[in-house]
Amino acid sequence: MTDTNHVLAVSDSPSTPTTAPTTAPTTTPTTAPDTVPDETPATDGRDPAQVLTAMAGHVLALAETWTDWDGRPVPAGDRLYTPHKAIRRVADHMVDHLAEMEARLAGEETQPDRWHASATTTAADLAPFTGADLDEARSRLTRLARIWANRLDALTPDELDRSPGAGWTFRQLAFHVAESVYYADSVGDQRVRSGAPGVRPVGQ
Numbered sequence: 001m002t003d004t005n006h007v008l009a010v011s012d013s014p015s016t017p018t019t020a021p022t023t024a025p026t027t028t029p030t031t032a033p034d035t036v037p038d039e040t041p042a043t044d045g046r047d048p049a050q051v052l053t054a055m056a057g058h059v060l061a062l063a064e065t066w067t068d069w070d071g072r073p074v075p076a077g078d079r080l081y082t083p084h085k086a087i088r089r090v091a092d093h094m095v096d097h098l099a100e101m102e103a104r105l106a107g108e109e110t111q112p113d114r115w116h117a118s119a120t121t122t123a124a125d126l127a128p129f130t131g132a133d134l135d136e137a138r139s140r141l142t143r144l145a146r147i148w149a150n151r152l153d154a155l156t157p158d159e160l161d162r163s164p165g166a167g168w169t170f171r172q173l174a175f176h177v178a179e180s181v182y183y184a185d186s187v188g189d190q191r192v193r194s195g196a197p198g199v200r201p202v203g204q
Contacts, residue, residue, distance in 0.1 A: 104165030
Protein backbone atom coordinates (compact mmCIF):
# COMPACT_ATOMS: atom_id res chain seq x y z
CA MET A 1 0.00 0.00 0.00
CA THR A 2 1.31 3.48 -0.74
CA ASP A 3 -0.99 5.90 1.05
CA THR A 4 -0.06 5.92 4.73
CA ASN A 5 -1.69 9.21 5.65
CA HIS A 6 -5.02 8.02 7.06
CA VAL A 7 -6.31 10.60 9.51
CA LEU A 8 -9.48 10.23 11.54
CA ALA A 9 -12.02 12.98 11.11
CA VAL A 10 -12.07 13.31 14.88
CA SER A 11 -9.39 14.01 17.45
CA ASP A 12 -8.67 12.14 20.66
CA SER A 13 -7.86 15.47 22.30
CA PRO A 14 -10.73 16.40 24.66
CA SER A 15 -10.26 20.09 23.91
CA THR A 16 -10.44 19.77 20.14
CA PRO A 17 -13.87 20.21 18.49
CA THR A 18 -14.78 17.32 16.25
CA THR A 19 -16.91 16.99 13.18
CA ALA A 20 -18.62 14.18 11.35
CA PRO A 21 -16.33 12.32 8.95
CA THR A 22 -16.59 13.02 5.25
CA THR A 23 -15.98 9.37 4.38
CA ALA A 24 -17.84 6.51 6.03
CA PRO A 25 -18.70 2.96 5.08
CA THR A 26 -21.10 3.12 2.14
CA THR A 27 -23.27 0.31 3.47
CA THR A 28 -24.42 -0.56 6.97
CA PRO A 29 -25.21 -4.16 7.87
CA THR A 30 -28.80 -4.87 8.83
CA THR A 31 -27.76 -7.24 11.61
CA ALA A 32 -24.93 -7.14 14.11
CA PRO A 33 -21.61 -8.26 12.57
CA ASP A 34 -21.15 -10.84 15.33
CA THR A 35 -24.36 -12.64 14.31
CA VAL A 36 -23.28 -13.61 10.77
CA PRO A 37 -19.78 -15.13 11.18
CA ASP A 38 -19.97 -17.24 8.00
CA GLU A 39 -21.08 -14.51 5.59
CA THR A 40 -18.12 -13.46 3.44
CA PRO A 41 -17.73 -9.67 3.60
CA ALA A 42 -18.16 -7.71 0.40
CA THR A 43 -15.23 -5.53 -0.63
CA ASP A 44 -14.75 -2.79 -3.20
CA GLY A 45 -12.00 -0.60 -4.60
CA ARG A 46 -11.57 1.55 -1.50
CA ASP A 47 -8.36 1.45 0.50
CA PRO A 48 -9.15 -0.90 3.43
CA ALA A 49 -7.12 1.24 5.82
CA GLN A 50 -9.24 4.27 4.91
CA VAL A 51 -12.40 2.20 5.35
CA LEU A 52 -11.30 1.37 8.92
CA THR A 53 -10.35 4.91 9.89
CA ALA A 54 -13.57 6.29 8.40
CA MET A 55 -15.57 3.78 10.43
CA ALA A 56 -13.87 4.85 13.66
CA GLY A 57 -14.40 8.50 12.81
CA HIS A 58 -18.10 7.92 12.17
CA VAL A 59 -18.50 6.06 15.47
CA LEU A 60 -16.79 8.84 17.41
CA ALA A 61 -18.84 11.53 15.70
CA LEU A 62 -21.99 9.77 16.89
CA ALA A 63 -20.48 9.22 20.34
CA GLU A 64 -20.24 12.98 20.77
CA THR A 65 -24.04 12.97 21.12
CA TRP A 66 -24.18 10.15 23.63
CA THR A 67 -23.63 12.36 26.66
CA ASP A 68 -27.30 13.25 26.01
CA TRP A 69 -28.39 9.59 26.32
CA ASP A 70 -31.42 9.21 28.60
CA GLY A 71 -30.39 5.81 29.98
CA ARG A 72 -32.88 3.74 27.98
CA PRO A 73 -31.31 0.93 25.90
CA VAL A 74 -32.08 1.21 22.20
CA PRO A 75 -33.59 -1.91 20.54
CA ALA A 76 -32.10 -3.03 17.22
CA GLY A 77 -33.20 -6.34 15.78
CA ASP A 78 -33.45 -8.78 18.67
CA ARG A 79 -30.81 -6.98 20.74
CA LEU A 80 -30.40 -3.89 22.88
CA TYR A 81 -27.69 -1.26 22.54
CA THR A 82 -26.33 1.51 24.73
CA PRO A 83 -23.43 3.94 24.25
CA HIS A 84 -21.03 1.88 26.36
CA LYS A 85 -22.08 -1.33 24.65
CA ALA A 86 -21.51 0.19 21.22
CA ILE A 87 -17.99 1.34 22.14
CA ARG A 88 -17.27 -2.04 23.72
CA ARG A 89 -18.37 -3.94 20.66
CA VAL A 90 -16.52 -1.71 18.19
CA ALA A 91 -13.30 -1.91 20.20
CA ASP A 92 -13.59 -5.65 20.87
CA HIS A 93 -14.31 -6.35 17.22
CA MET A 94 -11.24 -4.37 16.19
CA VAL A 95 -9.07 -6.17 18.77
CA ASP A 96 -10.44 -9.60 17.88
CA HIS A 97 -9.66 -9.47 14.18
CA LEU A 98 -6.40 -7.57 14.67
CA ALA A 99 -5.25 -10.46 16.89
CA GLU A 100 -6.41 -12.90 14.20
CA MET A 101 -4.45 -11.09 11.50
CA GLU A 102 -1.27 -10.90 13.59
CA ALA A 103 -1.50 -14.58 14.52
CA ARG A 104 -1.93 -15.63 10.91
CA LEU A 105 0.99 -13.46 9.79
CA ALA A 106 3.13 -15.09 12.49
CA GLY A 107 2.01 -18.58 11.48
CA GLU A 108 0.27 -19.15 14.81
CA GLU A 109 -3.13 -20.61 15.63
CA THR A 110 -5.79 -17.99 16.21
CA GLN A 111 -7.44 -17.68 19.61
CA PRO A 112 -10.80 -19.44 20.03
CA ASP A 113 -13.84 -17.16 20.17
CA ARG A 114 -14.97 -16.55 23.78
CA TRP A 115 -16.68 -13.18 23.27
CA HIS A 116 -20.16 -12.68 24.73
CA ALA A 117 -20.47 -10.01 22.04
CA SER A 118 -23.73 -8.13 21.52
CA ALA A 119 -25.86 -10.98 22.82
CA THR A 120 -25.03 -9.81 26.36
CA THR A 121 -25.77 -6.44 27.92
CA THR A 122 -23.62 -5.99 31.02
CA ALA A 123 -24.16 -3.73 34.01
CA ALA A 124 -21.29 -1.58 32.74
CA ASP A 125 -23.09 -1.19 29.41
CA LEU A 126 -25.99 0.48 31.25
CA ALA A 127 -23.88 3.15 32.95
CA PRO A 128 -24.29 6.82 32.00
CA PHE A 129 -22.03 7.95 29.15
CA THR A 130 -20.14 11.00 30.36
CA GLY A 131 -17.73 13.43 28.82
CA ALA A 132 -14.90 11.47 30.40
CA ASP A 133 -16.22 8.30 28.75
CA LEU A 134 -16.21 10.11 25.42
CA ASP A 135 -12.58 11.13 25.96
CA GLU A 136 -11.67 7.52 26.74
CA ALA A 137 -13.50 6.29 23.64
CA ARG A 138 -11.65 8.80 21.48
CA SER A 139 -8.29 7.64 22.78
CA ARG A 140 -9.17 3.96 22.48
CA LEU A 141 -10.71 3.92 19.00
CA THR A 142 -8.30 6.44 17.50
CA ARG A 143 -5.33 4.32 18.52
CA LEU A 144 -6.91 1.07 17.40
CA ALA A 145 -7.73 2.59 14.02
CA ARG A 146 -4.13 3.77 13.63
CA ILE A 147 -2.78 0.30 14.46
CA TRP A 148 -5.10 -1.21 11.86
CA ALA A 149 -4.19 1.40 9.24
CA ASN A 150 -0.46 1.00 9.82
CA ARG A 151 -0.68 -2.78 9.61
CA LEU A 152 -2.80 -2.75 6.46
CA ASP A 153 -0.54 -0.19 4.79
CA ALA A 154 2.45 -2.45 5.44
CA LEU A 155 0.86 -5.29 3.45
CA THR A 156 1.22 -5.75 -0.28
CA PRO A 157 -1.90 -6.14 -2.45
CA ASP A 158 -1.06 -9.83 -2.76
CA GLU A 159 -0.90 -10.18 1.04
CA LEU A 160 -4.24 -8.42 1.33
CA ASP A 161 -5.94 -10.75 -1.14
CA ARG A 162 -3.94 -13.98 -0.69
CA SER A 163 -3.58 -13.89 3.06
CA PRO A 164 -1.88 -16.66 5.04
CA GLY A 165 -3.76 -19.02 7.31
CA ALA A 166 -7.37 -20.09 7.29
CA GLY A 167 -10.19 -17.58 7.00
CA TRP A 168 -11.14 -14.47 5.11
CA THR A 169 -8.50 -12.43 3.32
CA PHE A 170 -7.13 -9.48 5.24
CA ARG A 171 -8.94 -7.12 2.88
CA GLN A 172 -12.19 -8.92 3.71
CA LEU A 173 -11.34 -8.77 7.43
CA ALA A 174 -10.90 -5.00 7.22
CA PHE A 175 -14.23 -4.50 5.48
CA HIS A 176 -15.88 -6.82 8.02
CA VAL A 177 -14.46 -4.86 10.95
CA ALA A 178 -15.79 -1.68 9.33
CA GLU A 179 -19.26 -3.19 9.70
CA SER A 180 -18.84 -2.43 13.41
CA VAL A 181 -20.45 0.87 12.50
CA TYR A 182 -23.70 -1.06 13.03
CA TYR A 183 -23.30 -0.88 16.81
CA ALA A 184 -22.93 2.91 16.83
CA ASP A 185 -25.67 3.43 14.26
CA SER A 186 -27.98 1.31 16.43
CA VAL A 187 -27.55 3.80 19.28
CA GLY A 188 -27.77 6.66 16.80
CA ASP A 189 -27.64 10.40 17.33
CA GLN A 190 -28.99 10.88 20.84
CA ARG A 191 -29.69 14.58 20.29
CA VAL A 192 -32.22 13.53 17.65
CA ARG A 193 -33.70 10.81 19.85
CA SER A 194 -34.08 13.21 22.77
CA GLY A 195 -35.89 15.72 20.54
CA ALA A 196 -33.32 18.48 20.91
CA PRO A 197 -34.28 21.31 18.53
CA GLY A 198 -32.23 22.22 15.50
CA VAL A 199 -30.20 19.03 15.17
CA ARG A 200 -29.88 16.57 12.31
CA PRO A 201 -28.46 13.04 12.22
CA VAL A 202 -24.68 12.85 12.10
CA GLY A 203 -23.38 12.97 8.54
CA GLN A 204 -26.52 14.56 7.07
